[in-house]
Amino acid sequence: MSSFHDFGLAEPITRALADEKYVVPTPIQSQTLPVAMSGQDIIGIAQTGTGKTAAFALPILHRLTTNKLPPERKSCRVLVLSPTRELSAQILDSFRTYGRHSRISTALAIGGVSMGAQVRSLMNGVDVLIATPGRLLDLLQSNALRLDRVECLVLDEADRMLDMGFIRDIKKIVAKIPKARQTLFFSATMPQAIAELAGQMLRNPVKISVAPVAATADRVEQRMVHVDRASKPTVLAEVLKREPIDRVLVFTRTKHGADKVVRGLIKAGIAAEAIHGNKSQNQRARVLAAFRSGQIRTLIATDIAARGIDVDGISHVVNYDLPDVPESYVHRIGRTARAGAEGIAISFCSPDEKPMLRAIEKLIRFSIPVTEHRISPRPAHHSDANGAEGPHRAEGSHRANGSHSANGSHAGNRSHGGRDDQGRGGNGARGRNGNGPNRGKHRRSRNSGGPEVRGDRAQKSGHELTAVAFMHRGRPGDQRTPR
16 A cells, blocks of 8 residues: 555544655555554564654554443553663654653553653553563562453564574463453564474464564665774774764663763764663763764663664664674664665674674675775774874763772773663673773683783783775655654
8 A cells, every 4th residue: 555544543543644745655664554453463574764653653553542441440451561771661652752642541551650640651551551561570570550451462673682582571461461461572683492482372363574573674784894803993983073963872782881882982082871780770871862963963772772663864873792692793784874864874893893893794694895094003991193183072962970980991891781660670781890800901701712912911912903995875855654
């Protein structure tokens, strides 16, 4: 179907879509809306940035608008589960945008903020509740919510919830929901464990797939830069200064690593902020709002943001650290080239990360082009000796609090997923921070098994450093599609 008017959506919804200048549905929306409006269960597989949220929000709003019922106390008619606070908040925004003329009540239940306000919002019941699993269980255990009136269950980014260890929480939640319901599963990838979970939860589902499993966005130009770990800060600063960047999202593997990158960029004269699980919800909301408005153009994030940031105008994604989970690469680079735009994804690969690179290329069935450009080797933590400005605090930036010293930090830290990003386990990094009697000496990388050379020793090593050969790509027109 070539227009949203072709689906027979309720007039208040088509009016809201017209307000947003959304006319042509995306492939996942075209195939999902008729099936969802008929009441069937769905497994929807589509790469990130293709409009999955609207694919389930529009038929749900149509159902609620055409079959209005007064909400019952402490209950909801529709439950949407998502893995992160940011993604949950964006889903809420979508429901409110498309349902602005429908008088549909909505609520948000996420960690990192007071539960009291969420309890009060549920007191009289709501039509749609969007929640992270951990906080939802808290509300259930405190008798602030019951799920016996749920008519429709949505699991968004189901594979990410599996990665973050939510499988038990989801099973506990589903056990409290009536079996006579509609269930909509949406994911960018479909590993075997998710397929098995879907088989347990869905009844004769219709499978809708609009892209190959683990496909990366077609409009993303991918580049790979081979660089030793000690040189990554310098190469990153070079990339950010030379690329024609509108907004850039830089991914690190750990929370400590994100804060360390922010400090290094500020010393290089580049304003940057970090967003990760150790930040309060208010801090994360403030930073994300500044990134959306363009006040901050460089955002450093852990994988908490890989599927939780939907910001127009992200021209570049940089994988400062390659992800431990190959599927995360797909979701990271999907933060650019959204809604018909084009984008560039630049990934740094140190020698100890080569196994991760092989796993990523095996998953996406594509050899990422290697781009090299020599730069003068210099330690990232030294000031520029060529007359550049010294370290200073750029406007709109801040130094992250609570970070350990960069000296002697353990390069092989790995991210360990918790129950969710609300402080109950989190996605924090375990590992030694190097603040001990051996501080400053060579440390053995957990990934590579060899000594990591850093600081002025990197300068003496004579390694060739590589960086990106910088290219410019044009931007498409102002075509909008609903998310």
